[in-house]
Amino acid sequence: MISCENLMKIYKIDEDHEVMALQGLDLQVDDGEMMAIIGNSGSGKSTLLNMLGGLDRPTAGKLIINGVDLLKLSDKDLITYKRDTVGFIWQNNARNLIPYLTAVENVELPMLLKGRTKRERAIQLLEMVGLKHRMNSKLSMLSGGEQQRVAIAISLANEPKLILADEPTGSVDTKTADMILEVFRDLNQKLGVTIVIVTHDLELTKKMDRIVAIRDGKTSSEIIKRSYPEATFNQEDVSNGNNNQETHDEYAVLDSAGRVQVPREYLTSIGMEKSNRVKITLESGRIVLVNPKNDIK
Numbered sequence: 527m528i529s530c531e532n533l534m535k536i537y538k539i540d541e542d543h544e545v546m547a548l549q550g551l552d553l554q555v556d557d558g559e560m561m562a563i564i565g566n567s568g569s570g571k572s573t574l575l576n577m578l579g580g581l582d583r584p585t586a587g588k589l590i591i592n593g594v595d596l597l598k599l600s601d602k603d604l605i606t607y608k609r610d611t612v613g614f615i616w617q618n619n620a621r622n623l624i625p626y627l628t629a630v631e632n633v634e635l636p637m638l639l640k641g642r643t644k645r646e647r648a649i650q651l652l653e654m655v656g657l658k659h660r661m662n663s664k665l666s667m668l669s670g671g672e673q674q675r676v677a678i679a680i681s682l683a684n685e686p687k688l689i690l691a692d693e694p695t696g697s698v699d700t701k702t703a704d705m706i707l708e709v710f711r712d713l714n715q716k717l718g719v720t721i722v723i724v725t726h727d728l729e730l731t732k733k734m735d736r737i738v739a740i741r742d743g744k745t746s747s748e749i750i751k752r753s754y755p756e757a758t759f760n761q762e763d764v765s766n767g768n769n770n771q772e773t774h775d776e777y778a779v780l781d782s783a784g785r786v787q788v789p790r791e792y793l794t795s796i797g798m799e800k801s802n803r804v805k806i807t808l809e810s811g812r813i814v815l816v817n818p819k820n821d822i823k
């Protein structure tokens with residue numbers, strides 16, 4: 527669904543200053559995948575989401591989504607792409623919804639359909655997110671989680687292939703966050719829609735199949751869920767209630783130029799916080815990084 531290679535985004539602040547928000551980012555996302563993007567504040571998560579959604583254009587690199595090359599699109603085709611391929615959900619509901627309209631009116635509003643069909647489709651979408659019973663409630667009467675579900679219904683209006691959500695559980699409690707995640711999971715499985723969620727919420731990421739971490743505008747590591755075959759659990763584990771068959775493995779990402787980001791704590795542990803020179807050796811099929819100062823032979 528998404529193929530992103532060496533993606534760059536430079537914001538020009540004034541004549542003399544610019545910010546490199548994305549510095550050669552690589553990301554591949556399969557059709558029908560549901561994954562999360564994490565990273566510190568300022569690492570480039572929202573910038574990436576804006577590029578994926580066609581809200582802004584990359585400076586350089588390759589970005590192909592659903593077979594469309596986003597760097598080569600005309601302005602007109604970019605509008606069509608935004609309308610037909612992607613659905614957005616923002617953390618801030620004011621960006622998604624209008625408080626004095628009812629839930630169903632909010633869902634109807636952005637749709638291009640006419641008359642009865644529009645109302646029927648809006649009700650159908652609210653049903654998909656489990657909110658048909660509140661369709662005639664004004665937005666201001668709905669809880670944060672319910673409002674977020676209305677936002678999800680809106681994002682589905684044009685049957686997008688890709689849903690992009692920026693901190694969708696940022697303003698709700700843990701229980702509501704779980705419920706919203708369930709809605710995403712359900713849509714992902716029933717409609718096969720690809721879902722990319724940017725989040726700070728580590729609890730939420732535990733429930734994802736894949737988490738990509740971004741550091742300084744680049745993909746730094748990937749965390750992938752692994753299921754154990756049932757046979758690896760013995761009866762003792764199961765009777766102790768330890769039948770959790772899932773774990774997450776973390777991988778560093780090697781970019782197309784062979785670069786890899788070494789976790790800061792690893793560098794610190796070999797006394798590399800001040801130096802930028804590291805010795806690389808190949809030892810029995812392993813690549814080993816050594817602080818040259820400690821390399822006593």
Ligand SMILES: Nc1ncnc2c1ncn2[C@@H]1O[C@H](COP(=O)(O)OP(=O)(O)OP(=O)(O)O)[C@@H](O)[C@H]1O
Pocket residue numbers: 537538539545546547565566567568569570571572573574
């Ligand atoms: N429109 C813009 N003009 C100039 N600089 C920008 C613009 N948008 C983002 N930046 C800069 O690009 C870098 C990445 O910002 P971005 O908002 O993508 O980070 P983020 O990971 O989403 O952060 P947060 O978690 O705080 O939302 C930051 O240094 C930011 O200041």
